[in-house]
Amino acid sequence: MFRVLDVDAAVPTAPLDPATVLAGAPAAGSRALAAVSGVEVGVWEMSPGTATDVEVDEVFVVLSGSGTVTFEDGERVDLAPGTVVRLRSGEHTTWVVHETLRKIYVA
Template identity: 60%
Template sequence: MPPRLLSPDVTTASLAHDALSRDDVLHGSPTTAVLTLDALPTCEVGLWEMTQGSARDTEVDEVFVVVSGHGTVTFEDGERLGLTPGVAVRLRAGERTEWTITETLRKVWIA
C-alpha cells in the first residue's frame, strides 16, 4: 500500500534541478526540477520548479496550482497568465507556451 503522506511540505521538498535545452531557453539560464509524488490509475501528481529566466515548452494535459514564486505563462494565442501562489491553471496537450519566471516558481501538478 502506498504511503498516505506524499510530502510533509511541498513548498520546501528537495528537488534536483537540470539545465534546459539551449533550444528552449529564451533568456537567462533557467533550470527545472520535477518530482513525481504519486501515480494514480489515470494520472500522476507531482512538483515542478523553474528558476529565473524564460523558456519555451510543449504542454501535456495538466492542472496545476502555484505554491510559491512568481512569473507568467504566455500561450501561442496571446493569452498571458500571471503566476503567483494560489493560481490554478489548466494546460492542454500540444499547447506551446513561454514561461517567464521572475522568482523561482514551484507548482503542484496533476497530469
C-alpha cells in the same frame, strides 16, 4: 489510510535545453509524488529565466514564486501562489519566471 505528500521535498533540476531558452539560464525539474488511477501528481520547479515549452495535459497550482505563462494565442496568466492553470497537450507556451516557481501538478 491517508498519506501526506511532501510538496517541500527537494526537486532535482537541470539546465533547460538551450534551444528553448530565450533569456537567462533557467533550470527546471520535477519529482513525482504519487500515482492515482494512472494520473501522476508531482512537484515541478523552474528557476528565473525565460523559456518556451510544448505542454502535456495538466492542471497545476502554484505553491511559491512568481512569473507568467503566455500561450500561443496571446493569453497570458500571471503566476503567484494559489494560481490554478489548465494546460492542454500540444500547446506552445512561453514561461517567464521572476522568482523560482514551484507548482504541484496533476497530469
